Amino acid sequence: MTAADTGAEISEADRSIAASGAAPRPVPLARTDRAWLIKLAAGRWSACYEAITTRRFASRGSAVLRMGYGGVWTLFLLREYGERDAAWGPGSAWSPAIDRQYAALGHWPGWLSFWFTAVARLTHTEYDLFYLLTLALGVAFTVGWRTRAVSVPFAFTVLALENRAPLLTDGADNVIMLMAIYLLFTACGEHFSLDSRRARLQAASGGGDREQEQERQPQTAWRAELALARRQMATVVHNGAVLVIAAQVCVIYGTAGLLKVQGSMWQNGSALGYVLRLHWFQPWPGLSGWLAGHALLLALAGYATVFLQIGFPFMVFSPRLKYPALAALVMMHVSIAVLLGLPFFSAAMIVGDAVFIPDRVWTAAAAALRGPAYARAMAEQATQSAAGTETEADRALPQPPTLVFDGDCGFCTSTVRWAEKHCRPAVEFVPWQHIDDLAAVGLTEAMVTRSVQWIPAGRTGVIRSGAAAAGRTLLRSRWPWRPLGALILTPPVSWLAALGYRVIAANRYRLPGGTPACSVKNRP
């Protein structure tokens, strides 16, 4: 079955579901008359139009891209600070004269030539000031200070500096230049930024101020209307730019993969063996030499790389394949960063991959980083919103997340005591023996005797067990346990952690503090 066939089938199924309303039931073919189809198509179109004009896709994702590219660029400038003159300054081997001749050969429009040769016209002092300005803009863009305004000079300086010495660049520069342009069109300052912080503070304290301001400047009807239209127009452009960024990342992987397929060395699995022996890319010659001796391993890694790169543009469609693919790509880029000495390229690519992470993940990540105080506040909120009536609200006190453990097991109890003392998580530890009705909280005796169980705040949401429960507890602990929790929850570490948890749980009666009651199997 081809991809087109599958797509047709999915949309056909979609249509029948949409046609039958909430409860899918078979639609008789006789009823699919033309008027109905037209009405359906119009409904689809208006829903789509509604979405692209009012919803900002990857709103937090684009903010992460802003922080990522701004951060990579800033670190890159700091790394090259000592070599800034040799790289892009008046003393560069790509001399100002060469730069001018090269620009003339390009036959570019005048404004582009001016832009790309701007740095070559600077004197030593001017160039040093320009470098500092570029650095300052990088920091301002990263933290999201006046993002809309800063993004323009940010992109200007990135392209001006990079094009000052076109032959010095590698893949990292190429990615950062493209993304600096694309991010201009996104609303990447709406989250995780000083701008959003300012807006929040203003909304919290100066709600009255704004009203006063409105009174002072009575808004005409057309002005208000224009503001509404402007917001929607910005949303449309943002969505277009996010689409271009996602497509660009897919083009990078797809092109790199398809070109490799054509190479005989990637076909016979010898490619990585050659790459590791190149003197140009050997920050750790001992490590490269040792790896180059493992032909079998390198052939497998080479094949995995090619399959991953070609498959990525398709795997992002599948929620199940997407995260393993992204995890594998991150591992690939980390190896490139270390083995080939291309850390900035790897970082730029990892940041680009982040556009495929949905906003709810970023929301959760931000909540986790804010820590226990935030978790407690969220638990209160969840309880308040869950409790509909006054009496219920009185009864249901703020419920933090709960970790249910085995109170009979000495090892488990001592581990929990230790965690309470050292990690101090905003989590309630409850031995399952204290819970009167296990079924009421969604647990069974088999579950609680096998592993620890995690009940989310407000008693709503998915119950997690084992390493996933332990990771979530650490995530709500004080520093430095929080990042460890995040690590335990991130594939591929999470898979290893789950395995490790199972091994420990199976042998817990043997461990310090363990009693015969700890044995998972010998329960009465």
Next chain:
Amino acid sequence: MSSTLATMSASDRDPARSAEAEAAQEAVPEPAADAGRPTRRWSRALVAGTVVATAAVVAAHLAATFLYNAPANPVSQKYASQVNTWMNPLFAQNWQLFAPNPISENVELRARASMSADGRITQWIDLSAMDAAQITDDPLPGQVAENELRNAYFSWAESHDASGNPTTSDGQLLQQYLENVVIDRLAPVVGGQIGSIDIQATITLLSGPGRTAKQTAPQTDDLGWWIVQSSPGAAS
């Protein structure tokens, strides 16, 4: 959200179908963040115009990006000039990262100088070893040590024939660049005004399947003496 992004990349392959694909994904749209929306005819026309313009620009850019990166084919050849005008130099990109085949030879560059004062010829100085010494054990290698000499040499080699004559319009410029790069590395070692330079490239094909010992023996290519017109410091 994930499905939305998947839809977005889908349209890269076929921009014309993006609207339909998006509609399929947006069966249940989330409620809008803000309640207010434009109601007047002129303001709604502004928004609709933005939608059309954005869709057109995005479709054009995605098509150009695809044709720019795809191997040469009848479509990309027919629209080559339009695609290049759109993409160069703002969206120029090259993702041939170690592809189709990675470089499989080590090129070691060394150079010697003839001093302009007394015509004295210096020892051979191993430029590649100087760069390698800087990169080794550095988790964050700098671009000047990692990229400059390699890119300068390969760009020169691609733009010149076997006897060292330029074959492209930027050949002369690239020769000047390689000269500057080499002088930047020689000058601090030899001291004094350099009159001319001699660059030697030792190319060693890496051993591998189907490569004989004769093929993998190092081969030396001397680029000959180049008279230095002006030192790079004076050029600026």
